[in-house]
Amino acid sequence: MKLKIAVLAGDGVGPEVCEQGVKVLKAIEKKYNHEFTFTHGLVGGSALSAKGVPLPDETLELCLNSDAILFGAIGDPKYENSPDAKIRPEEGLLKLRKELGLYANIRPLKVFEPLIHKSPIKEKVIKNTDFIIFRELTGGIYYGEKSTSADGKSASDTCNYTEHEIDRVAHMAFKSAKSRRKKLTLIDKANVLETSRLWRKRVKELAKQYPEVVVDYLYVDNAAMKIIVNPRKFDVILTENLFGDILSDEASVISGSIGLLASTSIGEKSVLFEPIHGSFPRMKGKNLANPLATILSAAMLLEHFKLYEEADAIKNAVEKSIEHHITTPDINSTKKFAHTSTVGEFISEYI
C-alpha cells in the first residue's frame, strides 16, 4: 500500500517520540513491502518560533495532501503562564482539528496486564477494564465566542452545540458500541447546561436506530467518580469536547501509564494519530520519554487502513519490549531502563 504520512512532531518530547514512531513504520514498510512517505511539518510552539504562527499554511496544506497524520505533542511552558500572550501553541492544534474537520477523538482504554501493578488503582478494581471514549473534538466551549471586556476586568467563553455536531460523533459511538459489548454511556451535565440537554435529547432520539445498544446517562461529576471506582462498567463513553478532555486524561491513570495510550482523531478530511501524554516539557531532549504511545498510535494508523497484520506486528513487538524490560523509566521497574531511541530500535528490529 502507498501511504503519504504527514509527521507533525510539535513541541516538548513530541519530536523524540515521533522519531520512534516513524522508525517503526519504516520497519513495517520494509517487511511488508509497502510504500510509505513521511513529510515533516511544523506545528505548535516550534512553528511559532520559526514562523510566527502555530499552524503555518504549508503544514495545513501538507496535512490535506496526506493520507494520515502522525502527531507528537503541543505545548510550551514559555507561553503557559503569560495570560497576555497573543498567540499560543495550542491554537495550532485547535485550528488543525477544525480545518481538517477532525470531529471525533477516540481513546481506547485497556489495562496492560504486565503493567497493571503500575496503576495507582487497585488491581481488583481495574482488572479487565476495556472501554473507549468518543470525545467530540471540534465544537463546544473550545470553539465558541470568547471575549475579555475592554477594561480587562471580565471575560467569557461560550459553549455551542448543534444537532449536526452531536449526531455525527454519536453515530460513530453507537456503531462502535454495536460491535462491542453494546453499551453506550452519555456523559453530560444535563441538570445544569442547555447544551447537555440537547446532547441528551439527540442521543435518546438516535438510540432508536440502535435498539441493540443499551444507553445510560451520567452527570460528569458522578462519572468522574465512577471511572475510578467502577471502570469495568463502561463500554463506550460518548461526551462533549471539554468533558472528554478531562475524563480521558483522568481515565488514563487506570492503565498504569499514560506513556502507553494512543488516540485517533477522525472526521471529514483527514485522520490523525497521537499519543495522549502531551508535550511533557521537563523531559524534552533527554531521550527518556516513553515512545510506546506514539508507536501504538502508528499501529492504530495501520489499522485504520485495514493493515491488521502489520498493526499486530507492532503490538506484539511492544509486548515483547515490555516483557524484556526494554522500556523507559516511567514503566521500568528493574534497575536497567532503556532510552527512548533504544526502545524504538528494539521494536523495529523485532519487527
Next chain:
Amino acid sequence: MKLKIAVLAGDGVGPEVCEQGVKVLKAIEKKYNHEFTFTHGLVGGSALSAKGVPLPDETLELCLNSDAILFGAIGDPKYENSPDAKIRPEEGLLKLRKELGLYANIRPLKVFEPLIHKSPIKEKVIKNTDFIIFRELTGGIYYGEKSTSADGKSASDTCNYTEHEIDRVAHMAFKSAKSRRKKLTLIDKANVLETSRLWRKRVKELAKQYPEVVVDYLYVDNAAMKIIVNPRKFDVILTENLFGDILSDEASVISGSIGLLASTSIGEKSVLFEPIHGSFPRMKGKNLANPLATILSAAMLLEHFKLYEEADAIKNAVEKSIEHHITTPDINSTKKFAHTSTVGEFISEYI
C-alpha cells in the same frame, strides 16, 4: 450559644440523613447547654411537588433569617431524563446559592485511616492525603446566559467571570493556604479558555499579597490525573465552578467513601453545610444511607461558630462508631451493618 438553624432536607436520602444530623446537634445542645432551634424548609424536587417551584419564597426567607443552613441533597430521577422539563429541582439549589451569595464551596479531603482500605486507590498512594478544594460557587457556566434556538436544533451556555468574583474566593483560599502547608494550586484551562486566563492573571496578582504561599497552576485535564496519581502533592486547590464540581467529586474517591465527606458553602448572607454525596435516589427511604457526611457537616457548622469542643465531640463519636462498626453497609465490612437511624442514635448517645 443561640443558633437558628434552617434544615433543608431536600430529595432522595436527604431527609433521612438530615434527621440524624439534627439528632446529633440536639445531643450537643443538651450536653453543652446551647439553644438551637431547627426549622424545616422545602427545596428541590420535594418543593416542586408541593409548591410547584424548587425554591419557595418561604424557604429563602427562612434561610435569610437563620444563622446557618443544614442541607440534605437535591435531585430526582423523575426530572433527569426529560430534557424538556421546564423546571428542575436543581434550580432550587442554584437559586439558593445565588440569592444567599454562597460564593465559596469548601471541601476538605482527608483520608480516614480506619477506612483507608475502602478506597479503590492504593494505600501507599493516598496515605496522609490532606487537601482542601475551594470551588467558586455562584459564577461561571452555571449562571451564564443559556439558550436553545427556536427550531430546537442548537443550544448554548455561557461562562462568565469577573475579577471581583475571582478575587473574593481566591482571598479565602490564599488565607487557608497561609494557615496550612502554604501551597495553592489554581486549576484552570488557560490554554483554551479566556475566563481561565482571567483567573490565572488575578491569582498571579493576588499572590503578591501572600508571599509566604507558593502558587502553582495546573490545567484541569492534567489535574484530573494528578489528583489520583499524586494526591499528597496538593494543599489548597482553587478552581472555578464547573471544574470544582467535577474535581471535588473525583477527589472524593480517595477518601474511601463519599458517605463521609462534608462541605461548607460560605459567602455574603449565609453559610450552608451539606454532605457531598447527593440525593442517591435508589437508596431513598431504606434507612441505609450513610449519615456520617451530614453529621460531619453538622460538626463543620459548629466549628464555623467557633464551638470547637462541641465539633470535636461529634468527630470523636463518629470515630467511635467506625471503630465499633456501627456503620451503614457502604463502609461496613463486617456481617452486621447498622441502619441510618441507628448510627445517628449511637452517635447522639455517645455524645
